[in-house]
Amino acid sequence: MRKMKFKLEYLKLLKMGKKRSTIRLEKKYREGEVIYLADTSGRIYGKARVSKIIEKSLNELDDVDALIDGFEDLQELKNALSNIYGEISDRQTIYIYYLDIIGWWKEPT
Numbered sequence: 001m002r003k004m005k006f007k008l009e010y011l012k013l014l015k016m017g018k019k020r021s022t023i024r025l026e027k028k029y030r031e032g033e034v035i036y037l038a039d040t041s042g043r044i045y046g047k048a049r050v051s052k053i054i055e056k057s058l059n060e061l062d063d064v065d066a067l068i069d070g071f072e073d074l075q076e077l078k079n080a081l082s083n084i085y086g087e088i089s090d091r092q093t094i095y096i097y098y099l100d101i102i103g104w105w106k107e108p109t
Contacts, residue, residue, distance in 0.1 A: 019070030
């Protein structure tokens with residue numbers, strides 16, 4: 001089973017149910033795939049199923065996408081993406097992975 005890595009703050013949001021998706025620049029996972037939820041060092045905290053993948057360009061994202069991804073609004077989401085990936089073109093293809101949590105082994109702290 002493969003790992004999907006997150007910053008600890010995003011693992012906490014997933015655990016609280018405030019984050020139900022994640023946005024990535026690569027289509028690395030498949031719909032229906034079961035993955036481990038890990039921190040950036042690879043430590044596993046839980047397990048989830050990729051329930052859906054939506055392909056969009058960065059400029060097609062909206063406030064609803066941001067809320068589902070655990071952010072207050074679109075600008076906060078775009079700032080977070082820039083912090084993670086650097087400068088991203090508005091035409092950059094992104095992949096929204098919707099996650100169904102299966103369970104947690106550890107509390108993200």
